[in-house]
Amino acid sequence: IFQKRMLINELYSTINDMFSDIQHKPGKETQRPILLLARGNEYFMNSNYTQALRYYNQAILHSSQIEKKVSVLSFCLANRSAVFYHLKRFNDCIQDIDDAIKFCYPVERLPKLLCRKSLCLKYLGNESEARLCLEQGEKLLTDFVKDDSIKEKMIKYISDHISEKHQIPSTINDEIKIPNIQENEMLASACVNVQIGFDQAKGRTILAKEAMKIGDIVVCEKPYVSWLRPSLYSDYCYNCLKATNERILPCQSCCVVRFCSLKCFEECWSQYHSIECRCLEALNFLSIGHLALKILFISGVEELIRAKKQGLLPLANWQDAIFLRDYNSLYSLLGSGKNFSGEQIAVFTVIAAAATVVAEKMSLISRYEEDYFKIGGLLLRHLFQIMSNSFAIYDTDVKNFGKYGILSQNETALRIGVGLYTTSSLLNHSCDNNAFKMFIDSRVLIVTKRDVPQNEEVCIEYGTTIMKDTYHDRQKYLKSNFNFKCVCNACKIKYDNTCLAYKCPKCSGPLIHNRNGKNYCAHCNQINFDLKSFSETKAEAQKNFDSASIEMKTNNYKKAISFLKTSHKLMAKIFYSNVQYENVIDALCVCYSAKNKYKEAIKLSKEHIEIMQIVYGLESFEAVNSIMRTADLLIRNAKARTFLSVESLREEAKSYFKDGLKSFFKIVDREVKIAANSKLAFVEDIPENAACLKLEVAFQ
Template sequence: MNEFNEINELFTNEWLQFIEFTSMLIQHILAKLSEEDQVKMRQLFESSKLGKEQIDFMLSNAIIDEEVQAYFEICMNTSKAHGAKKDLKQAFKQLTIAKEHDLNLNLNEAIVHYNKGILLLDLNSKELLSKILTERAKILEQLREYEECLIDIEDAIKFSCKTYPDLDQFKKDITEKLIGYNLKLREEFGPQRNRLNICALTENKQLPSASSLVKMNYSPDKGRFIQAQADIPKGTIVFAEEAYVKWLKPSQYEKFCYFCIKKITLRFFPCRNCTNVRFCCSNCEEEAWNKYHSNECNYLGVLKYFSYGHIAAQCLLIAGIENVIEIEKQTHAELSKWPKKEFKQDYHTFASLCAFDGDWPYPYNFTMCFAVLLVLRLLEKMNLITKQSEDYSTIGYIMIKLISKINLNCYSILNSKFRHLEALNVVSHKETNDGIGTAIYLSASLPSHSCDPNCMKIRNGSMLILTSTRKVKTGEEITITYRPHFKNRSFKDRQHYLYENYSFKCKCNACENVWENIGYSFKCPNCEGPLILNSDKTNYCVECSAANVISYDDVIKQYEESERLIRESKKLFAQNKIDESKELLLKANQILCSFYSHNDQIAIDYLLARCCELQKNYREALKYAKQVIKKQENIFGKSSLEVANTLLLCSLLCDRYKKTFGGIFQRQKRQEAKLFREKALNIFKCFSKSEIRVVSADFSHYLPYVIHILRKYGDEYSLNYCKV
């Protein structure tokens, strides 16, 4: 019983709630099983890898079968009690309230009630839907939300049974307003979005969604991997791939499109049958409905508790259960033959993905099988399978394989925040650590891990973009990080994480040379060299080899306090409380002085430079900005846009600082400003062939200054991709 309690402690988020629920329920089952059955079960689950034999045993046990049915009925009853059906009467009530708010010019309130009404509306009345979408579009126009307005107009035209010249003219007018609005914003960072307008790549015939500059290869040691077949410039989109299958956290159903995971803002399009989920437009609703949602819609109240069971069920729905069974019965092609095959976006390809090949502990195996039985029961309820079918246990075994592949190959979907500077084609990018879902990408599952990768991941809603972070030479392997990077984790922690989660010992260049995360090291009390901290609370000095000479817990307390001070200072800065913000930053800086080096110091120095700039203390601002450049070069690279941003800040500060003096000093600062400008512009020239220019949102504030420079010093500088 204690073994199962340990499992419960491991899983605390929505993705792992399913196994939490089932592991707790299993404790009740174990209490009911005879001692003989418990011994038999343990022997069976420990003697071999998880498979059809274990599923058959659980299906044949009457007590387990009763518990599965009882728990499933609880789930179904809970789902019915919180039903999400359409209600025409309530829909008209909400629409009436919306019109009253519209008449009183309470536009935001009107949008809220239009959304409630549309959500509850029966979509079979297409003409009515078209009319209501048009009314909502008119309010969005008044709010100057032209992009959202245009989507509603296009959907209104689509659902209208007649041709309305007024609607066509409305669309034309809004399109012109949107172009004008975007034109005004092209020389500054635009509004924040969580999805860029980037399409999946189609140029590579062998690898869908991959660049034509890469190919698949194979080696006995690595298996399949991705290799550059031509030089790849920095900033090249290597993969841009829509998810084969994805899962959105139930807590995010009202906040993101259920299909493309685009952030829902002022408006949404409803499901034709339920009120559980939202879509960004009718096209996403149709795609979801045709691929899987038509089968799952009435059971989403249950499926939302099933997490990885839900995404495994979606795999079956997308591919078709009979087709999946047939494919799984076939002899799969050897991995060595895949480089000569087309890597299609289908179940054949999904079935070829690697699965976890280690031995799961007995409690996890038993819990996994029980979870699969619950999904099987739901598939029965959906009339997709029958318990009497000879393939019933086969489907259960396939589900176990699916879950194993999903857990090994899945990517987290993060809530990215993008802002586009159109004139320079630069995208500021910020990712929160809060995952909003999980996805499987077929082609993008092939790049290998490196703790010093040459490509970075950009989560673009349900799309994954991999872009090169440096020039990749012909024949070089395309690599990403599976999370550990030598700049943010110690060698020991990287090795442990990768072995525990992916069952391999990393032999990348960073690990072969035992590169440590100096940027997060503490100052050794013996020699003041970099003291490396490991998550198991051990520590050692790189220079004098002293071991365990400080308290890990004390260091973490200092670090957490500095993090708190930085967060509070950012809030104060946003409120224009510059003096208070600066005071907290100086306190945080004082704490981090005990570190040999700490990457958080870059955020402190940068914000201090901005505070001093606003206080017109240009000399001190310049001092902090120069410190930032040195740290940025170590973290982002010397030719990064983050460095260019701070160089532009330095140039700006020199220009302002020189005005406070005259004579020789003024000429010196003028020359210094020119040098900073030239260095920044030279970095931009490195991105001349880049398809995407991504910069951290935390270090992007001064990039629009480039446009001012090009206007003022147009004869001296030029960027062939920049039009001002």
């Protein structure tokens, strides 16, 4: 590329245009945050806390971080803490107060702030620290506030607020606690029960050195480098990718990105943001090229060149080497172009050339240095590594459920960015994976999804599994996206999951159908039926289900049942397994339950248990939720009855409840227990139903 004069001239011209606006862009304006702060104060005085928060955040975003002297930022943080106090976001209030103090909030105003902090600590249940905080505030009031009228106002504020009685919110601790793992000295961020292995076909693997239980943490790792979608800069921390939830801290130089804490800003600034800050808007045009450049920013030119000169350690030798979260380990990840088409290699090469020119423009390298083109080659290698090894990072809004150490999450996920991890990148794919990955902010957790015996390889899935796709579709997906043929145990026998199958028109057996339209019956071996009628019936069934969902939102259950029965009939006609219309069965159960038609609801709930056990296993939140729902329906049915069958219903309810409870307590004994919010509804009902069934249960 650099030998093609016309091409390189065009590249330089484009990048010069990208950087031209930046050179003339002014820094932060000193008056703007003051005006925004005043506007926020107006809304606060009118008790419009939502608008006040919005303007305080804008004021904070446009403020500079000036330590060792009183700053506008300290006032913005102090005033925003008052908003969080009124919104009962006590942890956020405390953090704002602590940060305001760091940015030299006037000492004579601190008593009021410390009183507010004391109240927050009190509501959070920390009485001793609340008392100390209040005593500190009273001492400052005596020592530093000389104006009697101001002192009188503050004393009144303290006395008024300290006597307030507020109900403590049930969910006030939003900090997600990840169980501590004994870290592996040979494999960074991994537990001690795993080690690096080597396979001639796969390369490096991660093996279970000791047997592991379901729910054990295999790896808990921060990314070596991450990239946040620019469209989400206003909603997520630029450093750790945590949702800011409207509690932001600014960059000291730009107004483009936000941070969730001072710690995150300082870490980001020292690692790479100080280098890219002025050029960030231009770097966004490079997309994954920006991520490759971040590796250069974090590691430094000298480290990149050192690793290249040192060369790669043979993969088999890593079994006895220490694999750290450092550039040397990152450099060793798969990073050749052999897994990509010629067209893809050409695109990545142009991006690498552009990134090289950008690095030159930022004065990180010089065209006249000996290592200039080596850096370009390394950036290309990192682009290949990103495409081969990186994980898409998703936000599922993981939260503390509040009981039994359970974590809850949304069923829908938002793709917020990309992370390149060192240890987690060593995990290979299996279509019948024994571990899964989940994200808390940008941290990835690799957790076992079943018991893993000693010496078994720990595998995740790369986007396709036996529960999602046929053998043919799995192989096609992996070949087109990762350029390898899967030889996991399921693929060795060309396993096709009959739960995904249509119903064969000839023998009613499982008709395995691929996305390309080709199909075969696993029973009668007939092939390539016309699937047009199947697609049409499926579309009609989905249309009825969607209509039912609309009716359920308005509590029109009678109409919803009509639509759902039609959908159920159509689905049963074309699918071999009821797993494919589990959502219809579940919705019908909900509707019948709402109409107090317990006989029908119980039958459907029992059917739903069987489906959950097939898909997730008996000891899963999904299965337990269905079991406990069945017990609850039996109890409600017994209460509605007045004749002899009541006792048999209670006994049946007791049996289901005990089975569900047995599985539930096995689940909560795991290191990590996480479920969708909708699958945890039963937990709140456990004490009431236990009392109704006259069972003694130990609760946490």
